[in-house]
Amino acid sequence: MEGLIASLTIFVLAIFLGFEVITKVPPTLHTPLMSGSNAISGITLVGALLSAGHQHTQLTTILGFVAVVFATINVVGGFLVTHRILGMFRKKEDR
Amino acid sequence: MSAALINLSYLMASALFIFGLKGLSHPRTAVRGNLLGALGMLLAVAVTLLNRRIVSFEVILAGILCGSAVGAVFAVKVPMTAMPQMVALFNGFGGGASVLVAGASLLETISVGTPPSPRFLVAVAATGIVGAVTFWGSLVAFGKLQGLVTENAVVFRGQQAANAAIGLACVVLGGWLVAVPDDPVRYLALAGVASVLGVLLVIPIGGADMPVVIALLNSYSGLAGTATGFVLDNNVLIIAGSLVGASGIILTKIMCKAMNRSLGNVLFGIGGTVGTAPAASGADIYEGKVKSASPEEVAMVFDAARRAVIVPGYGLAVSQAQHAVRDLSNLLESRGCEVEFAIHPVAGRMPGHMNVLLAEANIPYDKLKEMDEANSGFPQTDVALVIGANDVVNPVARTDPDSPIAGMPILDVDKARTVVVIKRSLSPGFAGIPNPLFAADNTLMLFGDGKKAILELIAALKEF
Numbered sequence: 001m002e003g004l005i006a007s008l009t010i011f012v013l014a015i016f017l018g019f020e021v022i023t024k025v026p027p028t029l030h031t032p033l034m035s036g037s038n039a040i041s042g043i044t045l046v047g048a049l050l051s052a053g054h055q056h057t058q059l060t061t062i063l064g065f066v067a068v069v070f071a072t073i074n075v076v077g078g079f080l081v082t083h084r085i086l087g088m089f090r091k092k093e094d095r
Numbered sequence: 096m097s098a099a100l101i102n103l104s105y106l107m108a109s110a111l112f113i114f115g116l117k118g119l120s121h122p123r124t125a126v127r128g129n130l131l132g133a134l135g136m137l138l139a140v141a142v143t144l145l146n147r148r149i150v151s152f153e154v155i156l157a158g159i160l161c162g163s164a165v166g167a168v169f170a171v172k173v174p175m176t177a178m179p180q181m182v183a184l185f186n187g188f189g190g191g192a193s194v195l196v197a198g199a200s201l202l203e204t205i206s207v208g209t210p211p212s213p214r215f216l217v218a219v220a221a222t223g224i225v226g227a228v229t230f231w232g233s234l235v236a237f238g239k240l241q242g243l244v245t246e247n248a249v250v251f252r253g254q255q256a257a258n259a260a261i262g263l264a265c266v267v268l269g270g271w272l273v274a275v276p277d278d279p280v281r282y283l284a285l286a287g288v289a290s291v292l293g294v295l296l297v298i299p300i301g302g303a304d305m306p307v308v309i310a311l312l313n314s315y316s317g318l319a320g321t322a323t324g325f326v327l328d329n330n331v332l333i334i335a336g337s338l339v340g341a342s343g344i345i346l347t348k349i350m351c352k353a354m355n356r357s358l359g360n361v362l363f364g365i366g367g368t369v370g371t372a373p374a375a376s377g378a379d380i381y382e383g384k385v386k387s388a389s390p391e392e393v394a395m396v397f398d399a400a401r402r403a404v405i406v407p408g409y410g411l412a413v414s415q416a417q418h419a420v421r422d423l424s425n426l427l428e429s430r431g432c433e434v435e436f437a438i439h440p441v442a443g444r445m446p447g448h449m450n451v452l453l454a455e456a457n458i459p460y461d462k463l464k465e466m467d468e469a470n471s472g473f474p475q476t477d478v479a480l481v482i483g484a485n486d487v488v489n490p491v492a493r494t495d496p497d498s499p500i501a502g503m504p505i506l507d508v509d510k511a512r513t514v515v516v517i518k519r520s521l522s523p524g525f526a527g528i529p530n531p532l533f534a535a536d537n538t539l540m541l542f543g544d545g546k547k548a549i550l551e552l553i554a555a556l557k558e559f
Contacts, residue, residue: 037313
């Protein structure tokens, strides 16, 4: 029970922190914010790695493998495309 | 590596994610922010691989190689106009991965023989529901944006009742899974029913409402990660997922506000506006009052202008006119005319989409003005050039309290000295209502395809 309360505390505080940090992002950057935060949500990869590497049964390994593929697409694609988008933003003087 | 060290590394990864998102709050620091986020992810993955639970690396390596290849190809190849569907697709993959991880975790726990704790089972059920809704909802959104399925709202009788029933079924199945966890087939059933819910939740949402759905699915994918964190008792998943969840909720709220609609209205079409507008009223408003101008006449207006504001809508992206608009902007500036861009928050198909499209055409971001700033400038503007936008410049939102878009914040282009509207026809926008702006005394209509019209305008302007 105590562990659950600790986890819930972290969860709620992280939500508040997220609101504070992200409210400051200007509309110009909303698309890279989405693709970048999208990449971060691929953190499920950590869990996928554990399932795929633990090799408990054949079924869990297969599930883990597919999860690793999905989450890696999410992570790699998300960070790369965000980098690509951000490379296009220029101030007048840099041209 | 000891558990304490692993967890400390996860804490560091969480901090990097927070710094990364903070960096995204300014164009100057955004590239570094994104790299910090990626570094956090790399750290989290690296220490996970040191976990003693992992006995073999072949499967992991194969999975990472496949996923990286697919992700990288997508990221490099996708055109900026297709960014909304790509983000939707990536969201879906994240949600799908969560469903699989929770499933595998349940199987492992059951086969070990120790009875799983209720909190573990609740987390598994929550992951199954949120993850499956995210996965299927995102696939439908992707299909709509990519044009694979109809982009229009798909509505049928009793849709809301059906959604409520299926939602309830998810909760009941989840409860059953928690009460009697020994049979993993229940998890499969739960994920299956949640998948149907995901499809049904997104099909009734049409074209211009897509930014809200994309933002909401972004939030769901984060929450699916959080739920997986509760399954695995892993704080970095809880923190990272919550940050993304919060981000998606904020963007959803901003989008809803920009359309002056509640989230319930967008999601469930309560008091939906699509297709309910009287078709005949357009004729009375436009009859004999619309002034169609040639590119030469419009060029004459621009020739005398000292300050011009360009208002791009989704039509600009459709006709791929970003580069032509950039050339027009440069030409005007070289003639001593000040040029700005006014961006409505829901222009495009995802939050900030129009800014990216203009940035791609090398238009500096400091020229892109948000709605409030742009509105204070229109009274001092000689020409407002509207390209492929309609509802977001419809003055009816201010004047007619009975209009379906009443109260929606709009760009007050009608306050500029002259308004030039580039549009194919007088057809209504997503709200399905006529736009009196097109018939206003100070409005000139330049009918035609956005890109072609701008190129003709540039050619005509060069004659002066």
